[in-house]
Amino acid sequence: MVNVKGKWALITGASRGIGYQIATFMAKQGCNLILHSRSLKNTKELENDVKALGVDAYSIEAELDNHQQVVAMLDKIDEKGTTVDIIFNNAAVQTAYRENYWNTPVEDFEQSFQINFISITTICNRLVPRMIERGFGRVINTTSGIINQPELSAYAASKAALDKYTKDLSSKLDGTDVVMSLADPGWCKTDLGGQNAECEVETVIPGITIGAFVDDKKSGRFFPAQTFTGMSLEAAVSKAEQIKATPYVI
Template sequence: MFANKVIMITGASKGLGRALAVKFAEEGAKVAICARKPGPLKEVENELKSLGAEVVALEADVSVARDVDRFVSVTEETWGSVDVLFNNASVFGPGPRLLADYPEKEFLEVLRINTLNPFLVTKRVLPGMISRGMGSIINLTSEAGQTGFSEWGAYGISKFAVEGMTQTWADELDGTGVRMNMVDPGEMDTEMHGKAVPECEYPLANPQDHLEVFLYLASDDSSDENGKRFEAQEYQDKGRGKA
Protein backbone atom coordinates (compact mmCIF):
# COMPACT_ATOMS: atom_id res chain seq x y z
CA MET A 1 0.00 0.00 0.00
CA PHE A 2 2.85 2.40 0.78
CA ALA A 3 5.40 1.13 -1.75
CA ASN A 4 7.03 4.14 -3.44
CA LYS A 5 5.10 6.63 -1.30
CA VAL A 6 7.27 9.36 0.20
CA ILE A 7 6.59 9.82 3.90
CA MET A 8 8.15 12.83 5.66
CA ILE A 9 8.41 12.81 9.46
CA THR A 10 9.82 15.63 11.57
CA GLY A 11 11.28 14.94 15.00
CA ALA A 12 11.94 11.32 14.07
CA SER A 13 14.90 10.47 16.28
CA LYS A 14 12.88 9.17 19.25
CA GLY A 15 9.46 8.39 20.65
CA LEU A 16 6.47 8.42 18.34
CA GLY A 17 8.44 9.90 15.44
CA ARG A 18 10.86 7.00 15.51
CA ALA A 19 8.03 4.47 15.78
CA LEU A 20 6.33 6.02 12.74
CA ALA A 21 9.55 5.97 10.72
CA VAL A 22 10.14 2.29 11.48
CA LYS A 23 6.54 1.34 10.71
CA PHE A 24 6.46 3.07 7.35
CA ALA A 25 9.84 1.59 6.45
CA GLU A 26 8.41 -1.84 7.19
CA GLU A 27 5.45 -0.97 4.96
CA GLY A 28 7.77 -0.28 2.02
CA ALA A 29 7.61 3.52 1.99
CA LYS A 30 10.43 5.90 1.17
CA VAL A 31 11.07 7.75 4.41
CA ALA A 32 12.42 11.28 4.90
CA ILE A 33 13.29 12.06 8.51
CA CYS A 34 14.89 14.90 10.40
CA ALA A 35 15.82 15.82 13.95
CA ARG A 36 18.03 18.33 15.72
CA LYS A 37 20.45 15.79 17.22
CA PRO A 38 22.59 13.96 14.64
CA GLY A 39 23.59 10.96 16.78
CA PRO A 40 20.07 9.61 17.50
CA LEU A 41 19.00 10.51 13.96
CA LYS A 42 21.82 8.41 12.51
CA GLU A 43 20.73 5.46 14.64
CA VAL A 44 17.22 5.67 13.21
CA GLU A 45 18.57 6.04 9.67
CA ASN A 46 20.63 2.88 10.09
CA GLU A 47 17.64 1.02 11.50
CA LEU A 48 15.45 2.00 8.55
CA LYS A 49 18.12 1.01 6.04
CA SER A 50 18.48 -2.36 7.76
CA LEU A 51 14.79 -2.86 6.97
CA GLY A 52 15.52 -2.24 3.29
CA ALA A 53 14.02 1.25 3.16
CA GLU A 54 15.20 4.16 1.04
CA VAL A 55 15.95 6.99 3.45
CA VAL A 56 16.71 10.70 3.48
CA ALA A 57 17.92 11.75 6.94
CA LEU A 58 19.01 15.31 7.65
CA GLU A 59 19.91 17.17 10.81
CA ALA A 60 17.47 20.08 10.86
CA ASP A 61 15.65 22.46 13.16
CA VAL A 62 12.25 22.74 11.50
CA SER A 63 11.42 25.95 13.32
CA VAL A 64 14.10 27.59 11.11
CA ALA A 65 13.02 28.33 7.54
CA ARG A 66 16.38 27.62 5.87
CA ASP A 67 16.56 24.17 7.54
CA VAL A 68 13.02 23.41 6.40
CA ASP A 69 13.81 24.44 2.82
CA ARG A 70 16.95 22.29 2.78
CA PHE A 71 15.15 19.24 4.19
CA VAL A 72 12.22 19.45 1.78
CA SER A 73 14.41 20.37 -1.20
CA VAL A 74 16.71 17.38 -0.70
CA THR A 75 13.69 15.09 -0.36
CA GLU A 76 12.07 16.46 -3.52
CA GLU A 77 15.34 16.29 -5.46
CA THR A 78 15.78 12.67 -4.35
CA TRP A 79 12.26 11.36 -4.97
CA GLY A 80 10.35 14.11 -6.78
CA SER A 81 7.60 14.75 -4.26
CA VAL A 82 6.29 14.40 -0.72
CA ASP A 83 3.10 12.36 -0.43
CA VAL A 84 2.54 12.45 3.33
CA LEU A 85 3.83 14.84 5.98
CA PHE A 86 3.80 14.15 9.71
CA ASN A 87 4.38 17.35 11.67
CA ASN A 88 5.58 15.53 14.77
CA ALA A 89 8.44 17.67 16.11
CA SER A 90 7.78 19.65 19.30
CA VAL A 91 9.29 20.53 22.66
CA PHE A 92 7.73 20.51 26.12
CA GLY A 93 9.72 23.32 27.66
CA PRO A 94 11.17 23.60 31.17
CA GLY A 95 9.03 20.86 32.73
CA PRO A 96 5.97 21.14 34.97
CA ARG A 97 5.62 24.83 35.75
CA LEU A 98 2.78 27.10 36.82
CA LEU A 99 2.16 29.89 34.33
CA ALA A 100 2.79 32.43 37.09
CA ASP A 101 6.33 31.06 37.41
CA TYR A 102 7.01 30.59 33.69
CA PRO A 103 9.97 32.59 32.35
CA GLU A 104 8.91 34.84 29.48
CA LYS A 105 11.84 33.80 27.26
CA GLU A 106 11.09 30.08 27.62
CA PHE A 107 7.35 30.65 27.16
CA LEU A 108 7.97 32.42 23.86
CA GLU A 109 10.49 29.80 22.72
CA VAL A 110 8.06 26.89 23.23
CA LEU A 111 5.32 28.77 21.37
CA ARG A 112 7.75 29.67 18.58
CA ILE A 113 9.02 26.12 18.05
CA ASN A 114 5.72 24.28 18.39
CA THR A 115 3.65 26.57 16.20
CA LEU A 116 6.23 27.73 13.67
CA ASN A 117 7.57 24.33 12.67
CA PRO A 118 4.27 22.83 11.42
CA PHE A 119 3.53 26.14 9.71
CA LEU A 120 6.89 26.28 7.93
CA VAL A 121 7.08 22.64 6.85
CA THR A 122 3.48 22.59 5.66
CA LYS A 123 3.94 25.82 3.71
CA ARG A 124 7.03 24.38 2.02
CA VAL A 125 5.50 21.04 0.96
CA LEU A 126 2.09 22.40 -0.10
CA PRO A 127 2.99 23.75 -3.58
CA GLY A 128 4.07 20.30 -4.72
CA MET A 129 1.04 18.60 -3.20
CA ILE A 130 -1.41 21.13 -4.63
CA SER A 131 0.14 20.92 -8.10
CA ARG A 132 -0.44 17.15 -8.04
CA GLY A 133 -3.88 17.48 -6.46
CA MET A 134 -3.09 15.06 -3.67
CA GLY A 135 -1.35 14.79 -0.32
CA SER A 136 -1.96 14.13 3.34
CA ILE A 137 -0.70 16.27 6.23
CA ILE A 138 -1.03 15.03 9.79
CA ASN A 139 -0.35 17.33 12.72
CA LEU A 140 0.38 15.91 16.15
CA THR A 141 -1.66 17.39 18.96
CA SER A 142 -2.44 16.48 22.57
CA GLU A 143 -5.31 16.31 25.04
CA ALA A 144 -3.62 19.44 26.41
CA GLY A 145 -4.51 21.08 23.09
CA GLN A 146 -8.20 21.14 23.93
CA THR A 147 -8.14 21.07 27.75
CA GLY A 148 -5.93 23.30 29.86
CA PHE A 149 -3.91 21.35 32.43
CA SER A 150 -2.13 22.90 35.39
CA GLU A 151 1.67 23.02 34.98
CA TRP A 152 1.64 22.03 31.30
CA GLY A 153 2.33 25.66 30.53
CA ALA A 154 3.38 26.82 27.09
CA TYR A 155 3.27 23.30 25.64
CA GLY A 156 -0.48 22.96 26.12
CA ILE A 157 -1.10 26.48 24.86
CA SER A 158 0.99 25.77 21.77
CA LYS A 159 -1.13 22.70 21.03
CA PHE A 160 -4.29 24.81 21.23
CA ALA A 161 -2.63 26.88 18.49
CA VAL A 162 -1.78 23.78 16.42
CA GLU A 163 -5.40 22.65 16.58
CA GLY A 164 -6.59 26.07 15.39
CA MET A 165 -3.99 26.07 12.63
CA THR A 166 -5.12 22.62 11.50
CA GLN A 167 -8.76 23.68 11.30
CA THR A 168 -7.91 26.90 9.43
CA TRP A 169 -5.60 25.24 6.92
CA ALA A 170 -7.98 22.32 6.37
CA ASP A 171 -10.71 24.80 5.44
CA GLU A 172 -8.37 26.61 3.05
CA LEU A 173 -7.37 23.28 1.45
CA ASP A 174 -10.93 22.14 0.86
CA GLY A 175 -11.33 21.12 -2.77
CA THR A 176 -7.61 21.00 -3.58
CA GLY A 177 -7.18 17.23 -3.14
CA VAL A 178 -4.83 17.88 -0.22
CA ARG A 179 -6.10 17.09 3.26
CA MET A 180 -4.98 18.03 6.76
CA ASN A 181 -5.96 16.26 9.95
CA MET A 182 -4.62 15.97 13.48
CA VAL A 183 -3.98 13.12 15.88
CA ASP A 184 -3.80 13.09 19.65
CA PRO A 185 -1.58 10.07 20.39
CA GLY A 186 -2.61 9.95 24.06
CA GLU A 187 -0.23 9.42 26.92
CA MET A 188 2.72 7.33 25.77
CA ASP A 189 5.96 6.12 27.26
CA THR A 190 8.21 8.76 25.74
CA GLU A 191 10.94 11.11 26.89
CA MET A 192 8.59 14.06 26.53
CA HIS A 193 5.94 12.48 28.74
CA GLY A 194 8.63 11.78 31.31
CA LYS A 195 9.41 15.48 31.36
CA ALA A 196 5.74 16.48 31.58
CA VAL A 197 4.84 13.95 34.29
CA PRO A 198 8.14 13.11 36.03
CA GLU A 199 6.54 11.04 38.78
CA CYS A 200 4.04 9.13 36.65
CA GLU A 201 2.58 6.19 38.60
CA TYR A 202 0.27 4.69 35.99
CA PRO A 203 0.99 2.51 32.93
CA LEU A 204 1.69 4.19 29.61
CA ALA A 205 1.14 3.00 26.06
CA ASN A 206 4.05 2.09 23.82
CA PRO A 207 4.16 4.31 20.71
CA GLN A 208 4.60 1.37 18.34
CA ASP A 209 1.37 -0.22 19.58
CA HIS A 210 -0.95 2.60 18.44
CA LEU A 211 -0.07 3.40 14.84
CA GLU A 212 -3.21 2.27 12.96
CA VAL A 213 -4.74 5.75 12.74
CA PHE A 214 -1.50 7.10 11.27
CA LEU A 215 -1.46 4.38 8.63
CA TYR A 216 -5.10 5.17 7.82
CA LEU A 217 -4.51 8.91 7.44
CA ALA A 218 -1.46 8.29 5.26
CA SER A 219 -3.38 5.92 2.98
CA ASP A 220 -5.74 6.64 0.11
CA ASP A 221 -8.57 5.25 2.26
CA SER A 222 -8.65 8.57 4.12
CA SER A 223 -8.89 10.77 1.01
CA ASP A 224 -12.23 12.18 2.20
CA GLU A 225 -11.02 13.03 5.72
CA ASN A 226 -10.16 16.69 6.21
CA GLY A 227 -10.03 18.92 9.27
CA LYS A 228 -10.75 16.11 11.70
CA ARG A 229 -9.28 15.24 15.08
CA PHE A 230 -8.44 11.61 15.87
CA GLU A 231 -7.39 9.94 19.10
CA ALA A 232 -4.87 7.20 18.35
CA GLN A 233 -5.53 4.92 21.30
CA GLU A 234 -9.31 5.17 21.05
CA TYR A 235 -9.10 4.48 17.31
CA GLN A 236 -6.97 1.40 17.97
CA ASP A 237 -9.26 0.11 20.74
CA LYS A 238 -12.29 0.37 18.46
CA GLY A 239 -10.52 -1.61 15.76
CA ARG A 240 -11.17 1.03 13.15
CA GLY A 241 -7.87 0.70 11.32
CA LYS A 242 -8.30 0.45 7.55
CA ALA A 243 -4.68 0.60 6.41
Protein backbone atom coordinates in the same frame (compact mmCIF):
# COMPACT_ATOMS: atom_id res chain seq x y z
CA MET B 1 -7.18 2.87 1.62
CA VAL B 2 -4.15 4.67 0.21
CA ASN B 3 -1.30 2.47 -0.95
CA VAL B 4 1.84 4.23 0.31
CA LYS B 5 4.31 1.88 -1.34
CA GLY B 6 6.89 3.93 -3.21
CA LYS B 7 5.65 7.25 -1.82
CA TRP B 8 7.89 9.56 0.21
CA ALA B 9 7.11 10.61 3.78
CA LEU B 10 8.87 13.30 5.79
CA ILE B 11 8.90 12.51 9.51
CA THR B 12 10.11 15.14 11.95
CA GLY B 13 11.53 13.89 15.23
CA ALA B 14 12.07 10.44 13.71
CA SER B 15 15.00 9.29 15.82
CA ARG B 16 13.08 8.17 18.90
CA GLY B 17 9.73 7.85 20.61
CA ILE B 18 6.63 8.31 18.50
CA GLY B 19 8.60 9.38 15.43
CA TYR B 20 10.56 6.14 15.54
CA GLN B 21 7.32 4.17 15.73
CA ILE B 22 5.94 6.06 12.73
CA ALA B 23 9.10 5.49 10.72
CA THR B 24 9.32 1.76 11.27
CA PHE B 25 5.60 1.23 10.65
CA MET B 26 5.57 3.26 7.44
CA ALA B 27 8.65 1.44 6.16
CA LYS B 28 6.87 -1.86 6.70
CA GLN B 29 4.12 -0.54 4.42
CA GLY B 30 6.71 0.16 1.70
CA CYS B 31 6.92 3.92 2.18
CA ASN B 32 10.21 5.73 1.50
CA LEU B 33 11.33 7.99 4.32
CA ILE B 34 13.00 11.33 4.98
CA LEU B 35 14.12 11.04 8.59
CA HIS B 36 14.51 14.32 10.47
CA SER B 37 16.33 14.80 13.74
CA ARG B 38 18.49 17.43 15.37
CA SER B 39 21.66 15.66 14.19
CA LEU B 40 22.31 13.19 11.37
CA LYS B 41 23.93 10.77 13.80
CA ASN B 42 20.62 10.37 15.64
CA THR B 43 18.92 8.64 12.71
CA LYS B 44 21.88 6.71 11.30
CA GLU B 45 20.84 3.38 12.83
CA LEU B 46 17.17 3.91 12.02
CA GLU B 47 18.04 4.75 8.42
CA ASN B 48 19.88 1.45 8.10
CA ASP B 49 17.03 -0.46 9.74
CA VAL B 50 14.34 0.89 7.43
CA LYS B 51 16.48 0.38 4.34
CA ALA B 52 16.78 -3.25 5.41
CA LEU B 53 13.00 -3.42 5.06
CA GLY B 54 13.37 -2.64 1.37
CA VAL B 55 12.58 1.07 1.22
CA ASP B 56 14.69 4.08 0.32
CA ALA B 57 15.53 6.56 3.06
CA TYR B 58 17.81 9.40 3.96
CA SER B 59 18.37 11.64 6.95
CA ILE B 60 18.21 15.39 7.34
CA GLU B 61 18.99 17.59 10.32
CA ALA B 62 17.62 20.85 11.69
CA GLU B 63 17.04 22.54 15.01
CA LEU B 64 13.35 23.30 14.70
CA ASP B 65 13.64 26.30 17.01
CA ASN B 66 15.83 27.92 14.35
CA HIS B 67 13.79 29.14 11.39
CA GLN B 68 16.81 29.39 9.10
CA GLN B 69 17.68 25.76 9.76
CA VAL B 70 14.12 24.67 8.97
CA VAL B 71 14.28 26.53 5.65
CA ALA B 72 17.70 25.00 4.93
CA MET B 73 16.29 21.54 5.64
CA LEU B 74 13.52 22.10 3.10
CA ASP B 75 16.06 23.43 0.61
CA LYS B 76 18.06 20.22 1.04
CA ILE B 77 14.98 18.12 0.23
CA ASP B 78 14.48 20.25 -2.88
CA GLU B 79 18.12 19.76 -3.88
CA LYS B 80 17.64 16.01 -3.70
CA GLY B 81 14.60 16.29 -5.93
CA THR B 82 12.36 14.38 -3.54
CA THR B 83 8.62 14.65 -4.04
CA VAL B 84 7.15 14.67 -0.55
CA ASP B 85 3.78 12.90 -0.57
CA ILE B 86 3.19 12.57 3.18
CA ILE B 87 4.21 14.76 6.10
CA PHE B 88 4.25 13.65 9.71
CA ASN B 89 4.82 16.81 11.75
CA ASN B 90 5.69 14.83 14.84
CA ALA B 91 8.54 16.65 16.60
CA ALA B 92 7.65 18.78 19.61
CA VAL B 93 9.05 20.23 22.79
CA GLN B 94 7.42 20.42 26.20
CA THR B 95 8.87 23.10 28.42
CA ALA B 96 9.29 22.84 32.18
CA TYR B 97 6.34 22.29 34.52
CA ARG B 98 5.72 25.74 36.03
CA GLU B 99 3.92 25.41 39.37
CA ASN B 100 3.85 29.19 39.57
CA TYR B 101 2.21 29.43 36.16
CA TRP B 102 1.61 33.18 36.45
CA ASN B 103 5.36 33.54 36.14
CA THR B 104 5.82 31.30 33.10
CA PRO B 105 8.87 32.74 31.32
CA VAL B 106 8.29 34.27 27.92
CA GLU B 107 11.07 32.00 26.65
CA ASP B 108 8.78 29.01 27.25
CA PHE B 109 6.25 30.45 24.84
CA GLU B 110 8.88 31.45 22.29
CA GLN B 111 10.46 28.01 22.20
CA SER B 112 7.13 26.16 22.23
CA PHE B 113 5.65 28.18 19.41
CA GLN B 114 8.79 28.05 17.27
CA ILE B 115 9.11 24.26 17.47
CA ASN B 116 5.51 23.13 17.90
CA PHE B 117 3.86 25.60 15.56
CA ILE B 118 6.04 27.89 13.42
CA SER B 119 8.32 25.12 12.15
CA ILE B 120 5.20 23.20 11.11
CA THR B 121 3.67 26.15 9.28
CA THR B 122 7.00 26.64 7.49
CA ILE B 123 7.03 23.01 6.35
CA CYS B 124 3.38 23.04 5.32
CA ASN B 125 3.54 26.37 3.52
CA ARG B 126 6.44 25.09 1.42
CA LEU B 127 5.18 21.58 0.65
CA VAL B 128 1.37 21.57 0.71
CA PRO B 129 0.85 23.86 -2.35
CA ARG B 130 2.97 21.41 -4.34
CA MET B 131 0.79 18.55 -3.14
CA ILE B 132 -2.28 20.43 -4.35
CA GLU B 133 -0.66 20.96 -7.76
CA ARG B 134 0.20 17.26 -8.06
CA GLY B 135 -3.23 16.18 -6.86
CA PHE B 136 -2.18 14.14 -3.83
CA GLY B 137 -0.87 14.67 -0.31
CA ARG B 138 -1.36 13.68 3.29
CA VAL B 139 -0.39 15.85 6.27
CA ILE B 140 -0.63 14.56 9.82
CA ASN B 141 0.02 17.14 12.53
CA THR B 142 0.62 15.70 15.98
CA THR B 143 -1.43 17.55 18.57
CA SER B 144 -2.19 16.97 22.26
CA GLY B 145 -5.22 16.33 24.39
CA ILE B 146 -3.75 18.38 27.23
CA ILE B 147 -6.40 20.40 29.11
CA ASN B 148 -6.59 22.47 32.28
CA GLN B 149 -2.86 22.43 32.97
CA PRO B 150 -1.70 26.05 33.08
CA GLU B 151 1.55 24.69 34.49
CA LEU B 152 2.25 23.67 30.88
CA SER B 153 0.51 26.63 29.28
CA ALA B 154 3.23 27.33 26.70
CA TYR B 155 3.07 23.79 25.35
CA ALA B 156 -0.73 23.69 25.44
CA ALA B 157 -1.09 27.06 23.70
CA SER B 158 1.29 26.06 20.90
CA LYS B 159 -0.74 22.91 20.28
CA ALA B 160 -3.97 24.93 20.29
CA ALA B 161 -2.46 27.20 17.64
CA LEU B 162 -1.56 24.12 15.59
CA ASP B 163 -5.13 22.84 15.87
CA LYS B 164 -6.52 26.15 14.64
CA TYR B 165 -4.04 26.34 11.76
CA THR B 166 -4.81 22.78 10.67
CA LYS B 167 -8.57 23.21 10.85
CA ASP B 168 -8.53 26.51 8.95
CA LEU B 169 -6.34 25.12 6.18
CA SER B 170 -8.52 22.03 5.99
CA SER B 171 -11.44 24.22 4.92
CA LYS B 172 -9.47 25.16 1.79
CA LEU B 173 -8.70 21.60 0.69
CA ASP B 174 -12.20 20.50 -0.26
CA GLY B 175 -12.18 18.91 -3.70
CA THR B 176 -8.49 18.10 -3.63
CA ASP B 177 -6.85 14.82 -2.72
CA VAL B 178 -4.72 16.58 -0.14
CA VAL B 179 -5.86 15.61 3.34
CA MET B 180 -4.77 17.34 6.54
CA SER B 181 -5.47 15.66 9.86
CA LEU B 182 -4.68 16.03 13.54
CA ALA B 183 -3.48 13.04 15.55
CA ASP B 184 -3.21 12.81 19.33
CA PRO B 185 -0.89 10.00 20.48
CA GLY B 186 -2.15 10.15 24.06
CA TRP B 187 0.09 10.38 27.11
CA CYS B 188 2.96 8.05 26.21
CA LYS B 189 6.17 7.00 27.88
CA THR B 190 8.59 9.03 25.81
CA ASP B 191 11.26 11.59 26.58
CA LEU B 192 8.51 14.22 26.31
CA GLY B 193 5.77 12.33 28.15
CA GLY B 194 7.96 10.91 30.90
CA GLN B 195 7.97 7.49 32.53
CA ASN B 196 4.81 8.13 34.55
CA ALA B 197 2.74 8.31 31.38
CA GLU B 198 -0.24 6.02 30.96
CA CYS B 199 0.64 4.38 27.64
CA GLU B 200 3.57 2.49 26.19
CA VAL B 201 4.85 4.24 23.07
CA GLU B 202 4.10 1.22 20.88
CA THR B 203 0.37 1.75 21.45
CA VAL B 204 0.36 4.74 19.08
CA ILE B 205 0.39 2.28 16.18
CA PRO B 206 -1.59 2.24 13.95
CA GLY B 207 -3.61 5.28 15.09
CA ILE B 208 -0.87 7.87 14.79
CA THR B 209 -0.41 6.96 11.11
CA ILE B 210 -3.95 6.54 9.78
CA GLY B 211 -4.10 10.08 8.41
CA ALA B 212 -1.70 8.86 5.72
CA PHE B 213 -4.08 6.10 4.64
CA VAL B 214 -7.58 7.62 4.68
CA ASP B 215 -8.86 7.87 1.15
CA ASP B 216 -12.08 9.91 1.14
CA LYS B 217 -10.54 13.37 0.60
CA LYS B 218 -11.91 14.74 3.88
CA SER B 219 -9.66 17.05 5.88
CA GLY B 220 -9.95 18.39 9.39
CA ARG B 221 -10.35 15.14 11.29
CA PHE B 222 -8.99 14.53 14.78
CA PHE B 223 -7.62 11.02 15.37
CA PRO B 224 -7.11 9.90 19.00
CA ALA B 225 -4.47 7.23 18.44
CA GLN B 226 -5.22 5.23 21.56
CA THR B 227 -8.70 4.35 20.28
CA PHE B 228 -7.10 2.38 17.43
CA THR B 229 -4.55 0.41 19.47
CA GLY B 230 -4.43 -3.26 18.56
CA MET B 231 -6.46 -2.87 15.36
CA SER B 232 -5.30 -3.91 11.93
CA LEU B 233 -4.44 -1.04 9.63
CA GLU B 234 -7.40 -1.84 7.40
CA ALA B 235 -9.85 -1.84 10.31
CA ALA B 236 -8.34 1.34 11.75
CA VAL B 237 -8.67 3.20 8.45
CA SER B 238 -12.26 2.04 8.06
CA LYS B 239 -13.03 3.33 11.56
CA ALA B 240 -11.15 6.57 10.90
CA GLU B 241 -13.20 7.34 7.82
CA GLN B 242 -16.35 7.20 9.95
CA ILE B 243 -15.09 10.09 12.10
CA LYS B 244 -16.67 13.37 11.10
CA ALA B 245 -14.34 15.83 9.41
CA THR B 246 -14.71 19.19 11.13
CA PRO B 247 -12.75 22.02 9.51
CA TYR B 248 -13.76 25.53 10.57
CA VAL B 249 -16.33 26.46 7.96
CA ILE B 250 -18.64 29.44 8.52
